[in-house]
Amino acid sequence: MTARSVFPWRVFLFCVAVVAAPNVALSASRGDGDGDGDIDLIDFAWFQHCFTGSTGQPIAPGCAVMDFNDDSRIDTVDLAVFVGAQSGPGVIPPTRIDNGLIIGRVFHADTELPLADATITAVVYSAAADPPDLPPLSISSATGDFQYQTIPFDGSMTFLLRIRKPGFAENLRRVEVMAGRCWRVADAYLTPITPPVMVTVKDGGMLTDLSGDIELEIPPGALVQDSMVSVTQLPREQSLRTEPPQLVAGGIAGRYIDLAGVSGDATKIPATLRVPNTYNLPVGTKVRFGKVNHNTLEWFDLRDAFGGTGQPDPNFGIGIVKSKGDGSTCIEVEFDHFCSVCT
Incomplete structure (x- = not known):
């Protein structure tokens, strides 16, 4: 008894432009999370903790120091300034904090026609127990196409994509995606389940x-x-x-x-x-x-x-x-x- 799942083939699609660092005047303490007078890897860990992206969630206490352009969020614009402002020992690794985009198509396994209204969700791979789905979710269109936007993450992350529709057996896709980029997964074919x-x-x-x-x-x-x-x-x-x-x-x-x-x-x-x-x-x-x-x-x-x-x-x-x-x-x-x- 084996699962109906596939290790996806992948296509790089560079679909998000690199954000240029704006000309922002820095205060002496801006970016210095630990207050030791320099901006180094310790402060980079602080920045990762504070990152909000474009979610609109409030800045956590103590994180205003990372809001370089004072727009009440800590996102990729602030990251670009932060990397350019590093002054302490150690090198900030080349990284990016952003969402990833996973695209694909869903078909009916018997008719091979596009399947609409399938729900696409994801969890972080691999979870020891059966974890809840991460927000948000995506729904396949009348042509079977879907675009799933992941939660923001740093650098790269591996997700388990769950493609489901009531009355059908699920499809699973293991996807490693880089922040700010698109990944296409193999087409999903959902099989109607036998009535219980x-x-x-x-x-x-x-x-x-x-x-x-x-x-x-x-x-x-x-x-x-x-x-x-x-x-x-x-x-x-x-x-x-x-x-x-x-x-x-x-x-x-x-x-x-x-x-x-x-x-x-x-x-x-x-x-x-x-x-x-x-x-x-x-x-x-x-x-x-x-x-x-x-x-x-x-x-x-x-x-x-x-x-x-x-x-x-x-x-x-x-x-x-x-x-x-x-x-x-x-x-x-x-x-x-x-x-x-x-x-």
């Missing part, structure tokens, strides 16, 4: 994707609470930040499956996932399954994801080709954890 089905703790359930090829069996008593669950196969294979290991001999490509809606990560009884044996592997062949963390875009072996629950079966968490009652074969894997930030 209520699975009760008492009865469990057998779920399939829209094609009927993928089966998820949740036994009675397995879930922590009743949940609306859906199973969706993501048809467009997308690479991860690091390539997953070879699943079986011969380098066979994997399938991408989204399991969504389970309330509570752990199951009291293992669930079973079955996928078609489209590779015609012999019965008994072992196939590695994995999960992808949606915050880091890293693949990790399903057996190592949570350490298991002490299952005595050495094959627990690894796929095995098995015969079905109709004479066909499938790849079957048992697991005892879902993951709120994994696919």
Whole structure:
């Protein structure tokens, strides 16, 4: 089970002009954050702390010393003056504090037509837990185009872009962008998710994707609470930040499956996932399954994801080709954890 996400190709677009330093008369203390009579790297750290950009937020206490042009904000104009005014030991590194701009397009994965009204948000990469989205957000247009403006940052920063629309599986993009510049990400193709089905703790359930090829069996008593669950196969294979290991001999490509809606990560009884044996592997062949963390875009072996629950079966968490009652074969894997930030 791997996430539908891609390491983006990048295009430099120099879309913000460099701000020239205005002719501003400096007072003896202007720019000297620590008051030691010079302007050095210590004061540069002070400037970074005080930076407001064009957000309109009030200047923090003690930061007026960095407002060189007295416009009640500390932005790239002040930075240009600050760099030119350095006098103390050490060299201010070439840097820039500004927003970044990320552009791209969103399409419907089935029809390949532009997809409007998708929401584009971002978090700082990589977050250990599932973090809230940063302000602001962007909405794709009728042509599928979007422009996402990041929060102000210093130099360069890596963001995880989340491209989402209700009723569709998300796309993720890891983007490293430089302040004051544009970055274009690979086109996003959002796949419609299978309508969710209520699975009760008492009865469990057998779920399939829209094609009927993928089966998820949740036994009675397995879930922590009743949940609306859906199973969706993501048809467009997308690479991860690091390539997953070879699943079986011969380098066979994997399938991408989204399991969504389970309330509570752990199951009291293992669930079973079955996928078609489209590779015609012999019965008994072992196939590695994995999960992808949606915050880091890293693949990790399903057996190592949570350490298991002490299952005595050495094959627990690894796929095995098995015969079905109709004479066909499938790849079957048992697991005892879902993951709120994994696919």
